Amino acid sequence: MALIRSWVESANAPGCPFPLNNLPCGVFSVGEEEARCGMAIGDCVLDLAALEETGLIALDGGPLLDVPFWNEVMGAGPVVWADLRAQVTALLVEGAARRDVVAPFLVPLADVALHLPFLVSEYTDFYAGRHHATNVGTMFRGAENALPPNWLHIPIGYNGRASSVVVSGTEVRRPWGQVKGPQDATPRLAPSARFDIELELGAVVGLSSDGPVTVAEADAMIFGYVLLNDWSARDIQAWEYQPLGPFQAKATATTISPWIVMKAALEPFRVSTPPREVPLLPHLHEPGPMLYDIALEVGLTPEGGTETVISRTNYAEMYYSAAQQLAHHTTCGCPMNVGDLLGSGTISGPTKDSRGSLLELSWGGKEPFPVQGGSRSFIQDNDTLTLRGAARGEGYTIGFGDCTGKVIPALADPYARN
Amino acid sequence: MALIRSWVESANAPGCPFPLNNLPCGVFSVGEEEARCGMAIGDCVLDLAALEETGLIALDGGPLLDVPFWNEVMGAGPVVWADLRAQVTALLVEGAARRDVVAPFLVPLADVALHLPFLVSEYTDFYAGRHHATNVGTMFRGAENALPPNWLHIPIGYNGRASSVVVSGTEVRRPWGQVKGPQDATPRLAPSARFDIELELGAVVGLSSDGPVTVAEADAMIFGYVLLNDWSARDIQAWEYQPLGPFQAKATATTISPWIVMKAALEPFRVSTPPREVPLLPHLHEPGPMLYDIALEVGLTPEGGTETVISRTNYAEMYYSAAQQLAHHTTCGCPMNVGDLLGSGTISGPTKDSRGSLLELSWGGKEPFPVQGGSRSFIQDNDTLTLRGAARGEGYTIGFGDCTGKVIPALADPYARN
Known part of the structure; x- marks a missing residue:
């Protein structure tokens, strides 16, 4: 093409x-x-x-x-x-x-x-990047138990909060939340000190369904893709997420690119998911290549400074495709609607400089990484984070527009009323 | 009154x-x-x-x-x-x-x-009944680790699937899902064999918010309450829920009563949450009684048979109120909208006959309980499950209408297309 x-x-x-x-x-x-x-x-x-x-x-x-x-x-x-x-x-x-x-x-x-280019009906976020899941699992459970037992069999997902989705350029206020450090006797309410991004691609569902669909049918239901930043408060998440998953840690904001790239524009860039380490059950088999070769990067710009690109990766790194995720989403008969948004999960590559979250880039905060004028473990106030994506063809590029957000300071007192 | x-x-x-x-x-x-x-x-x-x-x-x-x-x-x-x-x-x-x-x-x-009495914007389900959490935790983790460390500090919740909410009387088809028994080497796709109910009350959010709200403000945002049956596939849940929470196990259907009882009608029945075992952080303090004295029961009617009341309990058994749940929901700044629905979590009482799910009533299937003409561990095809609620005043009763659903057999082949 x-x-x-x-x-x-x-x-x-x-x-x-x-x-x-x-x-x-x-x-x-x-x-x-x-x-x-x-x-x-x-x-x-x-x-x-x-x-x-x-x-x-x-x-x-x-x-x-x-x-x-x-x-x-x-x-x-x-x-x-x-x-x-x-x-x-x-x-x-x-x-x-x-x-x-x-x-x-x-x-x-x-x-x-x-x-915002569409009304988000419901928002589901997945955990379908192998390198990300391995990195996070290693940090939290050790290298030998990094991947949960179900990870190679189902694209693990959880329901996010559609009301949190905002368009690129919207400022994101650092959230308050209940946190408890490992050394603390009791929890406290505080602004998140470990506020983070997750570099993702979002699939926009364009057709409804009311029963289980195959992967091929799921692919046909997808209208297009957006860049998606799943802002994540790691300290809130660590305290709240057991046993029922992330909740307030992920509900402050989810920024998407202003442009939905239609599936038709991405057709020339289809690539296959990587070889399966264990066979998938038949209902998750892909009839053809379902990922896309989309180069991705994350830039961090401190207030008044210049941007450092802190990560470069590719959507082709995913273990599960959006079509597989959507097919899995419907297994139980869950009705899907026009405007549903599916986050891919964090897209990390195999190398240190291709990790899609600050949690991974700084290895849980233990290894701060350099940015212009200093270093970062997590996001500082007034940092601007920008996701970019590009599928590069012969003599042309398919882009999504920047997916950007500036993190502004937390409210001094979230319960003060004028 | x-x-x-x-x-x-x-x-x-x-x-x-x-x-x-x-x-x-x-x-x-x-x-x-x-x-x-x-x-x-x-x-x-x-x-x-x-x-x-x-x-x-x-x-x-x-x-x-x-x-x-x-x-x-x-x-x-x-x-x-x-x-x-x-x-x-x-x-x-x-x-x-x-x-x-x-x-x-x-x-x-x-x-x-x-x-359906309202358009459900988003649906959140909580896990805020002490007896239920203790029962489930005891079955899964043993009596000494029954309650997760965060349970007494935050009303644990997760986002559910709004598209799954149906009105009383809608038939519910037994879902397929990926399951793996403890003895199985690999997972398989099968109809759920451990399909269950959860007896809950749902709070209907009538006002929007875009930042953290106090418990008093949250109470003022609630328009009314419905009965809510959070249908749950326990076998699907067991395999999928780590580490990010329930997903397909809870997305087949969520049945609500046809009537929203406005908060004003329930005012005479306000009661306090039970004494706190550990103090809550100030933002979760209640300014007054936030629960309601609502007697609840669950009936099970086999096909062609008569109903057995299998559980009797009361909404006053909850540890956290809907107002506390809604306040917690907004801590991170999560925007709430008109039509958001918050499930209370399963309402189990302290006794065996007041448990709000078949999982608890049959103690994980190990102790089948009697129903008319037989016994049950989990729901059988063509069983009809009915939730009822009643707040009883002097010479009058406030009801919600039956919240009922018949479970019809799973599809023979969910991927067969005519």
């Missing part, structure tokens, strides 16, 4: 994250106007809602685009997903006849505010 | 669950008509949507009632909640002037279908 050239020249530039091959889905607004659906192309947003209103785009079941979320398009199904891409491609491709008619519907990215 | 007599004579009958003191909130339909909001009174439903349309009920921000969910009323806030109760009470009270005008808006309960 090569670059599909567009008459939007900026989309053809080497390294541009939004070539015509991508067409990611976002929600934007300009000034005080209402937020609506758009797609990124080069250094602009294409105003899909306005194009639909004028009739330059027409979708079965439409109008679907003059709303501040992509759920209506998703719910319209895969034929509409493909049709929308085809119509937009025809409008933007180099040599398109209607270039002069379409050009007024391009809005510079620099002039828009980006919003 | 005594019975408030109504001109709807059936509401004054001893033991009627729906006297004028109650006025629980449901969603009903008649034949092919659209579902809408109503309140139960005696053996009837009062058609609130129609009353609002005629102007006999008028609410700030209305119309709010001609929709198939109570979320709009909830979102309107506590002044509207109280105003609605006052207006309906004035229409239905004995001696009301407009009796003849209102009577046509009563629909016999026997003639209506009842639907």
